[in-house]
Amino acid sequence: MDTRKKIRIGVIGGSRPQKKFLHSAFEIGKLVAGRGAILVCGGLGGVMEEAARGAKQAGGLTIGILPGNNPGDANSYIDIPIATGLGYTRNSLVAMNADVLIAIDGEFGTLSEIAYGRIYGKKVIGLGTWNIEGVVPAASPEEAVDLAFR
Amino acid sequence: MDTRKKIRIGVIGGSRPQKKFLHSAFEIGKLVAGRGAILVCGGLGGVMEEAARGAKQAGGLTIGILPGNNPGDANSYIDIPIATGLGYTRNSLVAMNADVLIAIDGEFGTLSEIAYGRIYGKKVIGLGTWNIEGVVPAASPEEAVDLAFR
Amino acid sequence: MDTRKKIRIGVIGGSRPQKKFLHSAFEIGKLVAGRGAILVCGGLGGVMEEAARGAKQAGGLTIGILPGNNPGDANSYIDIPIATGLGYTRNSLVAMNADVLIAIDGEFGTLSEIAYGRIYGKKVIGLGTWNIEGVVPAASPEEAVDLAFR
């Protein structure tokens, strides 16, 4: 399988996004896996679940880094659930375990992951998310994934 | 001493801020302690050290929540150093242990603390920091502290 | 107050110990504070609460490092509650923030704190606790505290 050589792309975003962003998350997950990357996310619902569902549809591998202490809490599209028991503090670990991050919509949890992405020196692409320094804006799922692989 | 009844104000900001913000941090620390609050910060240099120095000059109590695993790493104005060994992930704990946060200048570390402040439902005041939703802007140290106690 | 120069003694033990150990915890807390040290503990009930109650009766300062994310969860004898949101994983931080540990009774939570104490190179004294390599046994609260200050 040689999972160690694959790029890991983190898709971050909230569990209750606007509907159009659920579709974006699915598309991004599908494109990420289609191009051979591993999907890393927070393992729960909303953007995390749709991105993982997209990645599985394209035959990819998905890692979910969970806030709780039960790996079984992960959504059903996560292949490798990692329990942390750290609550929201796990957001740092999501950013740490991706090579690049794509932020979709999102509120303050997503903002903390964007901040950690930048602290750890990772490129952060944004789709309809926080419009701040350090986030490279994308206009579509396709552009977001293109920028992530560039 | 009855430290449990006192408000805890978190002062967040980087270790290498612009010089004018060091002075602001000192003033804010002094005002916070002068009004009877406990100062919480990240325990290291820059904004954290100047805020603690100000608080000590006003006779206050200071708590420093450190990234490393040695309490002795704290700057010399910290009364209660708390080692975490969590690295940058400790930023979540700084926000968790304050009732209100005042952000001064700052880069992505400060942004992560702002985000965690909002995740945990804390009011976040900003002085020359990230101009984003969820941060109440202040124009001076005095206004920042007034807003924090309001 | 000069809290930075004081020794910090961690008292570890469960929240539902045998009754005689509650009395030992109280005595140890009183002796620790009487000799000028700061008491560090997990901040909750049982051994943690009795040790803090003893320390406060002797006029000492108490720090409680909590598993939850609300400083208000600490027992009422804790001066400085520190919320971590880490759950049981916070046991590592209790050991990290003490210069010496005294373990009283206790089950697997206490065992994890003993282990972390030794990982971090701290002396661990035991009273009616795990009888293992690395724990210096004491026969009474007085002897435990004597050994801790030696």
Added chain:
Amino acid sequence: MDTRKKIRIGVIGGSRPQKKFLHSAFEIGKLVAGRGAILVCGGLGGVMEEAARGAKQAGGLTIGILPGNNPGDANSYIDIPIATGLGYTRNSLVAMNADVLIAIDGEFGTLSEIAYGRIYGKKVIGLGTWNIEGVVPAASPEEAVDLAFR
């Protein structure tokens, strides 16, 4: 691949064990993977590396939960490295992410993982490790794995 249905067996032990335990770790890794389980470990050297090497030789999947913040720190037999940046505090997460633990040799780090295993209600099998309550002793790698799957 259906990794979610597979049992996860954590193999814990130090990075510098006695030599005979390196061989045991390799055998246990091979047996664990041969019986269809996923291997979880701390991702570094010694027992962790030999167990992962054994698991890979039997065609298994390996997860390494690392203390540092760089997934690339994992030994070369780890398929899924998870960086935590938590230092020794990550030991709690190793225990949390296994259904059963097998402890081999080991010092205080291993003891902390045994303790967390029991805190989280996991069965802990021991081979030449801490002889304490809560650890089911095994006399050989084969017996350790048999007990783990029982």
